[in-house]
Amino acid sequence: MDINYDRLWKRIHSLGKIGIDETGAITRWPFTKEDMLAKEWLKNEMVEVGLFVYEDNVGNIIGIYNPANSTESPVICGSHYDTVIHGGMFDGTLGLLSSLEVAQTLKENHVMLKRPFYVIGYKDEEGNRFSRGMIGSKVISGKVSEIDFCSKDSQDISLFEAIKTAGYHPEKYIESKIDPIYASLELHIEQGKVLEDNDCTVGVVEGIPYIQRYKIRMKGISGHAGATPMNHRTDPVIAMCNWINEITRIVKNKPYTIATVGKINTVPGAPNIICDHVSLTLDIRSIEEHILNECLLEIKEYEKKLEKTGIHITYELCQNIEGVKCDDRLKDMMESIMKKRNLSFIRLMSGAGHDSQNFKDRCPVAMIFVKSKGGISHRKEEYTSKEDCKNGANVLLDMVLKLCNE
Numbered sequence: 232m233d234i235n236y237d238r239l240w241k242r243i244h245s246l247g248k249i250g251i252d253e254t255g256a257i258t259r260w261p262f263t264k265e266d267m268l269a270k271e272w273l274k275n276e277m278v279e280v281g282l283f284v285y286e287d288n289v290g291n292i293i294g295i296y297n298p299a300n301s302t303e304s305p306v307i308c309g310s311h312y313d314t315v316i317h318g319g320m321f322d323g324t325l326g327l328l329s330s331l332e333v334a335q336t337l338k339e340n341h342v343m344l345k346r347p348f349y350v351i352g353y354k355d356e357e358g359n360r361f362s363r364g365m366i367g368s369k370v371i372s373g374k375v376s377e378i379d380f381c382s383k384d385s386q387d388i389s390l391f392e393a394i395k396t397a398g399y400h401p402e403k404y405i406e407s408k409i410d411p412i413y414a415s416l417e418l419h420i421e422q423g424k425v426l427e428d429n430d431c432t433v434g435v436v437e438g439i440p441y442i443q444r445y446k447i448r449m450k451g452i453s454g455h456a457g458a459t460p461m462n463h464r465t466d467p468v469i470a471m472c473n474w475i476n477e478i479t480r481i482v483k484n485k486p487y488t489i490a491t492v493g494k495i496n497t498v499p500g501a502p503n504i505i506c507d508h509v510s511l512t513l514d515i516r517s518i519e520e521h522i523l524n525e526c527l528l529e530i531k532e533y534e535k536k537l538e539k540t541g542i543h544i545t546y547e548l549c550q551n552i553e554g555v556k557c558d559d560r561l562k563d564m565m566e567s568i569m570k571k572r573n574l575s576f577i578r579l580m581s582g583a584g585h586d587s588q589n590f591k592d593r594c595p596v597a598m599i600f601v602k603s604k605g606g607i608s609h610r611k612e613e614y615t616s617k618e619d620c621k622n623g624a625n626v627l628l629d630m631v632l633k634l635c636n637e
């Protein structure tokens with residue numbers, strides 16, 4: 232059985248017209264006119280496919296395929312239909328419309344399933360309007376918080392108010408939790424270049440990394456750039472350079488681990504003064520929490536050497552985001568499907584966060600990545616070929632067939 236890729240391609244372009252500006256960029260923020268148009272379009276498509284369709288209390292759109300009237304826990308599958316400001320046509324959209332295409336293919340082939348199959352269009356994943364993001368999936372997984380609902384847009388409208396004004400019932404969000412869930416699947420564009428660099432059409436996502444962000448301060452001894460001999464310096468800039476090399480070496484030796492120093496500030500920051508101190512940011516990500524901690528222990532060990540030269544180092548943890556490991560059994564299942572379909576694939580880590588991560592500890596989670604041309608995303612140039620879309624959606628189809636019959 233195969234999905235109908237012409238139909239999928241046509242739908243991607245139809246949804247891509249909603250919120251598009253004269254430059255070709257798409258902006259579809261939650262609870263705006265564009266969002267409501269997209270919602271109506273999507274609901275109509277789902278109804279035409281023959282799904283049982285409803286909107287929950289915060290505006291997630293859910294289409295159910297359940298020909299056997301099964302009361303088993305469902306397999307849920309979907310992605311978001313909002314975009315960033317001036318975004319592209321494939322982020323979120325491809326995963327959602329692939330799920331719909333899978334449902335239509337099953338329906339056309341009169342496939343009976345042991346479990347219900349839910350196609351879900353998640354609300355407000357990007358968090359561009361209200362800053363928090365992943366609201367729809369947080370509600371469905373039962374992980375939404377008061378802070379999420381209180382977040383405000385630039386017009387001082389809270390998310391709660393916006394949901395209410397759009398005609399939903401945010402006060403009854405608890406009723407929109409889906410429980411139990413048998414498994415959660417999501418197809419998404421990669422948004423990076425790993426698949427392209429490895430000449431792969433699809434990828435098995437290992438997980439979404441744990442992220443820690445630090446502000447680090449390295450204090451040395453300030454001095455005259457001309458009058459201080461090289462062997463009498465305690466220069467924090469030199470220490471920082473060595474430190475950056477060391478953290479780079481450490482993470483390169485670990486699986487699926489990356490580190491970035493994205494911002495550096497030297498103080499006082501004059502050409503003829505040896506700095507007093509430097510501050511820098513560290514963004515470190517790993518698929519395994521223990522690996523991330525190991526990296527930090529190793530760099531702390533190295534810092535002892537720097538401390539001996541008179542450098543004093545302090546850390547401030549700014550952000551600590553929990554990661555998700557995709558389910559091992561589902562990853563193996565997906566890999567064997569890709570092999571059977573003769574697709575070029577690899578396993579890779581997701582660099583970005585996704586709706587799927589909210590289903591951690593709720594049910595097994597699996598994600599399929601599809602190649603993004605040039606790794607471009609969150610821009611109008613975002614592109615995934617028809618062939619790659621087809622391959623990804625076919626893998627999704629096979630996953631749904633397997634899981635819904637367990």
Ligand SMILES: [Zn+2]
Pocket residue numbers: 311322323356419
């Ligand atoms: Zn996305």
